[in-house]
Amino acid sequence: MKHFDHNHDQRPLEQEPEFNKFIEAAMSRRQFLRTTGAAGTVGFFAASPVSQAIAKTNATPSSLLGFGAIPISVADTIEVPDGYQAEALISWGDAVIKGAPAFNQENDSKAQEMQFGDNNDGMTFFPLSSTRAVLVVNNEYTNNEYLYAHQGKSISADDVRKAQAAHGVSVIELKNTSGKWEVNVDGRLNRRITAYTEMEMTGVAAGHNLLQTEADPLGKRILGTFNNCANGETPWGTYLTCEENFNGYFANTAGGKLADSYARYGLKDEDWDYDWYKHDKRFDISKEPNEAHRHGWVVEIDPMNPNSTPKKRSALGRFKHENAALMVNDDGHIVVYLGDDERGEHLYKFVSKNKFVKGSDSNRDLLEEGTLYVAKFEGTEGELNGQGKWLELTWGKNGLTPENGFPDEASVMVFARLAATQVGATTMDRPEWVAVHPDNKSVFCTLTNNKYRGVKDSQPVNPINPREKNPYGHIVRWRPSKGNHTSPSFEWDIYVLAGNPEVHETGLMAGTANINKDNMFNSPDGIGFDKAGRLWIQTDGKYSNKGDFSGMGNNQMLCSDPATGEIRRFLTGPIACEITGLAFTPDSKTMFVGVQHPGESLAPSHYPDGGSSIPRSTVVVITRKDGGIIGA
Ligand code: FEO
Ligand code: CA
Ligand code: CA
Numbered sequence: 001m002k003h004f005d006h007n008h009d010q011r012p013l014e015q016e017p018e019f020n021k022f023i024e025a026a027m028s029r030r031q032f033l034r035t036t037g038a039a040g041t042v043g044f045f046a047a048s049p050v051s052q053a054i055a056k057t058n059a060t061p062s063s064l065l066g067f068g069a070i071p072i073s074v075a076d077t078i079e080v081p082d083g084y085q086a087e088a089l090i091s092w093g094d095a096v097i098k099g100a101p102a103f104n105q106e107n108d109s110k111a112q113e114m115q116f117g118d119n120n121d122g123m124t125f126f127p128l129s130s131t132r133a134v135l136v137v138n139n140e141y142t143n144n145e146y147l148y149a150h151q152g153k154s155i156s157a158d159d160v161r162k163a164q165a166a167h168g169v170s171v172i173e174l175k176n177t178s179g180k181w182e183v184n185v186d187g188r189l190n191r192r193i194t195a196y197t198e199m200e201m202t203g204v205a206a207g208h209n210l211l212q213t214e215a216d217p218l219g220k221r222i223l224g225t226f227n228n229c230a231n232g233e234t235p236w237g238t239y240l241t242c243e244e245n246f247n248g249y250f251a252n253t254a255g256g257k258l259a260d261s262y263a264r265y266g267l268k269d270e271d272w273d274y275d276w277y278k279h280d281k282r283f284d285i286s287k288e289p290n291e292a293h294r295h296g297w298v299v300e301i302d303p304m305n306p307n308s309t310p311k312k313r314s315a316l317g318r319f320k321h322e323n324a325a326l327m328v329n330d331d332g333h334i335v336v337y338l339g340d341d342e343r344g345e346h347l348y349k350f351v352s353k354n355k356f357v358k359g360s361d362s363n364r365d366l367l368e369e370g371t372l373y374v375a376k377f378e379g380t381e382g383e384l385n386g387q388g389k390w391l392e393l394t395w396g397k398n399g400l401t402p403e404n405g406f407p408d409e410a411s412v413m414v415f416a417r418l419a420a421t422q423v424g425a426t427t428m429d430r431p432e433w434v435a436v437h438p439d440n441k442s443v444f445c446t447l448t449n450n451k452y453r454g455v456k457d458s459q460p461v462n463p464i465n466p467r468e469k470n471p472y473g474h475i476v477r478w479r480p481s482k483g484n485h486t487s488p489s490f491e492w493d494i495y496v497l498a499g500n501p502e503v504h505e506t507g508l509m510a511g512t513a514n515i516n517k518d519n520m521f522n523s524p525d526g527i528g529f530d531k532a533g534r535l536w537i538q539t540d541g542k543y544s545n546k547g548d549f550s551g552m553g554n555n556q557m558l559c560s561d562p563a564t565g566e567i568r569r570f571l572t573g574p575i576a577c578e579i580t581g582l583a584f585t586p587d588s589k590t591m592f593v594g595v596q597h598p599g600e601s602l603a604p605s606h607y608p609d610g611g612s613s614i615p616r617s618t619v620v621v622i623t624r625k626d627g628g629i630i631g632a
């Protein structure tokens with residue numbers, strides 16, 4: 001299917017050239033290069049406190065990481081360290097609602113509405129008691145080659161309905177009666193939210209004419225959520241699901257040139273072979289031009305009330321949302337860090353207008369109103385401990401005015417990408433997940449890869465995106481000024497530049513000093529912290545195990561100690577999968593990890609059922625055989 005490239009081609013306008021010249025000069029001056037032999041990166045990294053920590057990596061093994069690193073794998077299995085076990089919890093097509101039929105590739109839409117959706121991604125564990133919990137899991141997309149026995153050759157109306165039912169979110173009760181967490185199909189909170197579940201638009205864009213459609217002339221009642229990538233959670237017990245590549249579901253059958261406001265979001269005449277537009281006219285832009293504006297949002301779901309209406313939060317902007325890293329600032333404001341995963345797109349921050357009040361019902365409206373910002377990363381002459389600014393995306397400020405195409409507040413949120421360009425945000429190497437360290441002092445973001453870096457004028461090599469074509473990706477870190485996440489400024493550095501020291505002995509392609517032949521990986525994507533501050537890193541990279549990627553094997557999960565920069569491989573996934581989605585129980589003794597699209601594009605995987613079965617995306621439960629804390 002076309003969508004395997006995920007259409008990350010849209011790009012904003014050029015950035016200012018003086019900045020680029022400075023960066024080039026700075027880069028050559030500082031020889032941002034791996035030294036031969038022993039641990040150590042000079043110049044660029046040596047300037048920052050993080051790099052000093054990273055440089056010590058090999059000398060001081062982490063006391064936070066208590067497991068033995070595992071080698072790469074090309075097997076069709078999950079591998080974990082000695083003393084650990086990984087078991088399947090639930091796979092695409094397994095029952096979520098009582099009475100659901102058993103999985104069968106021939107299942108219709110009615111069956112799929114009661115079953116676990118496809119391509120599980122971000123997830124959150126909500127404890128109810130020591131033996132009862134709710135796991136909320138995103139179901140990002142579908143693969144025609146597995147969703148349908150006919151592999152998508154001729155997609156019927158019910159096929160579309162089935163695909164729509166395989167998208168969205170699965171709310172699953174878990175029980176732990178025998179010492180391990182299992183699905184409770186009888187749970188009263190079990191729910192499927194799909195691409196046609198009714199939702200409410202909230203915030204400044206609610207009711208705006210850009211959101212009005214024939215079926216919803218008031219522009220407030222939206223059907224469905226789809227391409228739900230990663231997630232977030234709130235201290236008031238709700239779940240956030242992030243709409244990512246929504247553009248791939250729309251076609252424009254009338255043809256002709258779409259306005260820039262469509263093009264910037266990757267909307268084109270053709271869809272990504274889902275064919276929804278053939279049976280559901282809201283996915284045909286020429287018939288329903290505003291439907292596409294109703295997707296690309298963060299959606300808040302109350303998993304404790306199966307009858308609740310999910311709320312789309314327009315205050316968090318419309319783009320290809322990856323995840324929503326929400327934290328409570330010291331002053332009570334809610335801050336949400338948000339990546340827009342596309343080559344040359346941006347990193348955002350939302351700050352709530354009102355403050356969190358523990359135990360108050362008013363918290364439920366905190367994401368309705370606030371200020372959205374977008375990041376501008378800068379180097380500082382003489383010292384490359386980076387500086388950064390948050391640029392405000394508020395109508396009437398920073399050129400977000402009618403003469404520049406922003407007639408009102410809502411237009412800034414609906415076309416947040418255009419607003420980000422208007423204010424001069426830095427184009428990034430595909431911001432995927434953001435994670436806030438549990439001490440609330442630092443924030444991490446994966447920049448997964450970007451073949452256009454240094455190639456397209458809009459995406460020049462710069463200190464924060466330092467590698468041309470960036471095939472391996474990197475993870476950046478920043479600290480808000482004075483520890484205040486509502487501050488307009490921050491300091492940043494690069495936590496790890498992934499690389500392949502086996503293929504490239506020196507230079508940027510070898511990666512930073514915390515990358516070695518035993519822990520190398522490419523395309524970091526999912527990240528998250530456990531309570532103790534271990535940083536878990538999941539990959540969605542090239543698994544050819546050849547050329548630039550030789551010695552990297554299948555996609556994997558690693559664990560890192562931010563204090564030392566050390567990184568160890570913890571898990572390897574089956575053939576042609578991505579590892580994405582992670583959640584922990586409060587005691588940190590059970591970890592849930594997602595295996596997405598094993599065997600994609602008909603690669604020879606039979607995970608998890610084996611034999612001649614078709615592969616299925618699966619949530620895996622990981623425990624220690626001695627019952628201990630994961631990773632310790
Ligand atoms: Fe759904 Fe950017 O990953
Ligand atoms: Ca991802
Ligand atoms: Ca990815």
Ligand code: CA
Pocket residue numbers: 140540578580596
């Ligand atoms: Ca994915």
